[in-house]
Amino acid sequence: MARLSVNINKIATLRNSRGGNNPDVLQAALACERFGAQGITVHPRPDERHIRYKDVFDLKAHIRTELNIEGNSREEKFVRLVLDTLPAQVTLVPDDPGQLTSNHGWDTIKHRDYLRDICALFKGEGIRVSIFVDPDPKMVAAAADTGADRVELYTEGYARAYHGNREQAIAPYVEAANEALEAGLGLNAGHDLDLHNLRYFNEHIPGLLEVSIGHALISDALYLGLEETVKRYLAQLTGGG
Numbered sequence: 001m002a003r004l005s006v007n008i009n010k011i012a013t014l015r016n017s018r019g020g021n022n023p024d025v026l027q028a029a030l031a032c033e034r035f036g037a038q039g040i041t042v043h044p045r046p047d048e049r050h051i052r053y054k055d056v057f058d059l060k061a062h063i064r065t066e067l068n069i070e071g072n073s074r075e076e077k078f079v080r081l082v083l084d085t086l087p088a089q090v091t092l093v094p095d096d097p098g099q100l101t102s103n104h105g106w107d108t109i110k111h112r113d114y115l116r117d118i119c120a121l122f123k124g125e126g127i128r129v130s131i132f133v134d135p136d137p138k139m140v141a142a143a144a145d146t147g148a149d150r151v152e153l154y155t156e157g158y159a160r161a162y163h164g165n166r167e168q169a170i171a172p173y174v175e176a177a178n179e180a181l182e183a184g185l186g187l188n189a190g191h192d193l194d195l196h197n198l199r200y201f202n203e204h205i206p207g208l209l210e211v212s213i214g215h216a217l218i219s220d221a222l223y224l225g226l227e228e229t230v231k232r233y234l235a236q237l238t239g240g241g
């Protein structure tokens with residue numbers, strides 16, 4: 001069964017808008033865990049516009065489920081943060097510093113040597129490494145050659161196309177997932193997954209281990225409350241609800 005890792009970036013966005021500690025990022029993470037989430041994801045960005053580096057230390061010290069830190073390992077500060085906090089998983093995302101949000105996966109062919117080195121560094125510290133990739137079998141196959149444990153499929157394309165033609169939207173992801181399974185890579189997915197498109201994705205992607213969901217989930221919680229929201233997302237993954 002695919003596990004739900006709640007991305008709490010948007011809790012930090014709200015907190016930072018007023019300069020105090022409301023809402024409290026750590027308390028929100030602990031609440032997600034109480035409501036059944038199996039992991040917490042953060043994606044600290046160099047300008048700390050949402051998750052701050054200090055948040056990551058607090059989270060690592062107190063949460064009981066897996067911490068997944070996403071970000072650009074070309075930033076020295078990010079590498080230091082990961083090595084200092086030792087999360088269960090690091091997800092390598094090739095973002096530029098000023099990017100609004102993630103919008104592409106790694107070119108694992110072009111950057112194979114770099115990715116090999118950085119995977120070895122993190123894996124040497126016992127951290128599971130996942131590489132964020134577009135749903136392209138060639139990128140998945142080359143990711144297997146870097147020593148990574150998993151790939152995370154970038155799902156914005158699926159989410160955008162879902163309402164028009166979901167069979168067509170899911171097709172490249174099924175192909176990429178099969179390639180990952182063949183190559184012996186674990187499979188994660190994320191970006192713009194929501195209560196409409198998650199169940200279908202989960203039901204059609206072979207071997208899906210984890211989804212990380214933030215923007216839609218935290219937005220839904222404004223209407224439904226965090227407990228009900230986490231439960232509804234979990235139900236999409238278990239066939240319930």
Ligand SMILES: CC(=O)[C@@H](O)[C@H](O)COP(=O)(O)O
Nearest residue numbers: 009043070093101102190191
């Ligand atoms: C890698 C990925 O798809 C997510 O981490 C997403 O980029 C969230 O980051 P923001 O919350 O900064 O948009």
Ligand SMILES: NCC(=O)COP(=O)(O)O
Nearest residue numbers: 007190191192212214215
């Ligand atoms: N890795 C994807 C993630 O953590 C959350 O992305 P989104 O749900 O905020 O688009």
